[in-house]
Amino acid sequence: MSCATCHDPAYAYGPPNALAVQMGGSALDKPGLRAVPSLRYKLVTPAYSDALFDPDGAEPPGPGGGFNWDGRSNTLAEQAAQPLLSDFEMGNRSAQEVVDKVRQASYAPMFLEAFGGQAFADADKAFVFITQSLEAFQKEDPDFRPYSSKFDAYVMRGEGVLSVPEQRGKAVFYDPRRGNCAACHIPDLNQFTDQMYASIGVPRNPAIPANGSEKFYDLGLCGPLRKGFTGAVPDSSDELCGMFKTPTLRNVATRSVFFHNGVITSLEQAIRFYNTRDTHPEIWYPTKGGVPRSTPSASFPSYGLVATQYDGGKVQKFNDLPERYRENIDPQMPLDGRAPASAPAMSEQDIADLICFLNTLTDGFVKPAGKDASSGKCVS
Ligand code: HEC
Numbered sequence: 454m455s456c457a458t459c460h461d462p463a464y465a466y467g468p469p470n471a472l473a474v475q476m477g478g479s480a481l482d483k484p485g486l487r488a489v490p491s492l493r494y495k496l497v498t499p500a501y502s503d504a505l506f507d508p509d510g511a512e513p514p515g516p517g518g519g520f521n522w523d524g525r526s527n528t529l530a531e532q533a534a535q536p537l538l539s540d541f542e543m544g545n546r547s548a549q550e551v552v553d554k555v556r557q558a559s560y561a562p563m564f565l566e567a568f569g570g571q572a573f574a575d576a577d578k579a580f581v582f583i584t585q586s587l588e589a590f591q592k593e594d595p596d597f598r599p600y601s602s603k604f605d606a607y608v609m610r611g612e613g614v615l616s617v618p619e620q621r622g623k624a625v626f627y628d629p630r631r632g633n634c635a636a637c638h639i640p641d642l643n644q645f646t647d648q649m650y651a652s653i654g655v656p657r658n659p660a661i662p663a664n665g666s667e668k669f670y671d672l673g674l675c676g677p678l679r680k681g682f683t684g685a686v687p688d689s690s691d692e693l694c695g696m697f698k699t700p701t702l703r704n705v706a707t708r709s710v711f712f713h714n715g716v717i718t719s720l721e722q723a724i725r726f727y728n729t730r731d732t733h734p735e736i737w738y739p740t741k742g743g744v745p746r747s748t749p750s751a752s753f754p755s756y757g758l759v760a761t762q763y764d765g766g767k768v769q770k771f772n773d774l775p776e777r778y779r780e781n782i783d784p785q786m787p788l789d790g791r792a793p794a795s796a797p798a799m800s801e802q803d804i805a806d807l808i809c810f811l812n813t814l815t816d817g818f819v820k821p822a823g824k825d826a827s828s829g830k831c832v833s
């Protein structure tokens with residue numbers, strides 16, 4: 454297993470398959486806890502802070518920065534140490550084991566050239582050199598920040614114009630009354646993330662084996678992978694529970710699983726989750742009690758996670774967040790807590806257009822010789 458097994462360059466250094474979590478460990482039989490993020494456009498990530506300046510200018514400073522879904526690493530070198538030694542990722546038992554492998558690798562001479570003839574002499578120091586070289590690679594190889602999408606070519610460099618549906622989708626993305634995506638996936642600095650944390654109530658994913666235990670909750674900033682927030686004041690971390698880092702939306706259309714737990718399996722479904730989490734919670738969260746209908750009514754939406762329609766029963770809204778943390782849920786549009794069965798923020802046309810716009814964020818765009826760059830629904 455290499456870093457690229459999970460972070461495949463052909464998928465913007467994201468996962469090459471549709472698994473919510475990847476299998477790792479020495480026998481490749483240990484499931485992870487979270488979906489694999491893309492490694493592109495991570496260069497400008499600041500170190501984690503409880504009070505990072507929020508670039509939207511509207512909100513007070515809050516938790517932001519750091520690597521991983523929970524920001525628990527401050528540098529790429531610090532981050533790289535984790536997968537190398539994790540028993541559900543690369544499965545090495547010790548720094549020494551990693552150092553021994555590198556010492557025997559074809560690139561060992563280059564390693565000695567970069568870090569000196571004694572580079573392997575001390576295992577702890579050599580391990581740090583290894584993580585530093587992984588950081589250098591991710592920072593210096595331009596393939597981690599190609600800025601080669603249609604958006605970069607047409608919007609940033611003015612080499613063309615987006616199609617009409619793509620332009621409409623861009624408007625939805627910015628419109629505070631419709632998508633409002635730009636409030637968090639802020640295009641400033643060109644990264645499509647504000648580097649901040651939010652709790653948006655993503656449904657629990659039963660496909661993650663750890664979730665088989667009712668007691669297990671992945672609470673992002675407040676653990677369990679991230680430690681250290683239970684400091685001087687007991688429970689001082691409560692208001693951070695359930696928060697995950699806003700990911701970049703660059704190359705998001707190359708993914709097959711979405712959000713920290715990979716429960717959502719298409720870009721369209723992700724947008725529909727934002728749009729109908731509050732208006733149709735019954736299609737995103739399981740229902741307890743109630744009588745299942747043998748066939749759902751024609752008006753029951755088929756794009757959610759729940760295919761069965763119930764008469765009666767109680768929808769387990771926010772089922773991946775213990776009750777006491779539910780006030781941490783972010784109230785920003787389109788997740789503004791509107792009433793069940795009321796009108797959602799985006800129309801069908803808005804959703805189709807937004808998908809077209811998000812597809813312009815995929816790297817590797819080649820300007821066509823003919824007149825239009827888009828195909829299918831995204832052409833005018
Ligand atoms: C078994 C799959 C797997 C392997 C192998 C793996 N990673 Fe990851 N990587 C992940 C997952 C899952 C996360 C998210 C972890 C989290 O949030 O706790 C992640 C997160 C990251 C991040 C943070 C990205 C961000 O958005 O902040 C970086 C950087 C990274 N990995 C680099 C590496 C490097 C370098 C290696 C090789 C030394 C590696 N990974 C090996 C699965 C993997």
Ligand code: HEC
Nearest residue numbers: 632634637651655697698699700711712713723727783785
């Ligand atoms: C309140 C801030 C906020 C707003 C507004 C927002 N997002 Fe997000 N977005 C997040 C956070 C935080 C996550 C990660 C949540 C998680 O995994 O638990 C996320 C994750 C995503 C993902 C998953 C990406 C991946 O790599 O898995 C997609 C797709 C996405 N958002 C699209 C959108 C779109 C489209 C809009 C506008 C309709 C939008 N977001 C509005 C904060 C926001």
